[in-house]
Amino acid sequence: MVLDLCYESEFHHSVMPEAAAASVMWQLMQAVAHCHRLGVAHRDIKPDNILFDEDSRLKLADLGSAELFSEGQPMSGVVGTPHYVAPEVLAGRDYNEKVDVWSAGVVFYQLLVGFAPFRGDSPVEIFEAVVRGNLRFPTRVFSAVSAAAKDLLRRMLCRDVSRRFSAEQVLRHPWFSICEQNMRTE
Structure with missing residues (x-):
């Protein structure tokens, strides 16, 4: 098997301008939406699994935790990585x-602020913070982040799964158009 030469993402603790974050997120959500259209849930999206080829094209890697799914057929099992795993997974629900x-x-x-929204000093504390799902936008770090970006974050990090955006809905959010317009005018 021959694979593309790819490089690890370097945005673990760095802050990106919104335009750069939009490029990464657009590519990431295109990859996620493609997987979902094929009936594949990745279940371990995190910076370590986001790679870039020599032309800066994003590649979503490590499908070791992935699972095939059908519409209306729930998945189960605790998989994922602290900070990134969804609250319903940690709660043991389908x-x-x-x-x-x-x-x-x-x-x-x-990408926007350089740290995860749900933190703790141990995996257990992180999991507790994720399950609480108290999403905050501290002014000292979010003052330069647009209202549209915060709106998209709220829709992606919504604890109520029925109200959480799908990958396709994320791609239709106005934040991407706003970032594209801002790049053209700069």
């Missing part, structure tokens, strides 16, 4: 492919 949208939302938050 879940659907929107767990990937939650994980991508955590990546998005990190």
Whole structure:
């Protein structure tokens, strides 16, 4: 088997301008939506599994935790990585492919401010913070982040799965158009 030469993402703790974050998130959500159209839930989206080829094209890697799904057929089992795993997974409930949208939302938050939205000093504390799902936008770090970006974060990191955006809905959010317009005028 021959694979593309790819490089690890370097945005674990760095802050990206919104335009750069939009490029990464657009590519990531295109990959997630493609997986979902094929009936595949990744279930472990995190920076370590986001790679880039030499032309800066995003590649979603490591499908070791992925599962095939059918519409209306829930998945189960605790899989994922602290910080990125969705609350319904940690609660031991059945879940659907929107767990990937939650994980991508955590990546998005990190891109904008350099740290995860739900933190703790141990995996147990992190899991407790995720289950509480108290999404905050501290002014000292979010003052330069647009209202549209915060709106998209709220829709991706929504604890109510029925209200959480799908990958396709994320791609239709106005934030992407706003970022594209801003790039053209700069």
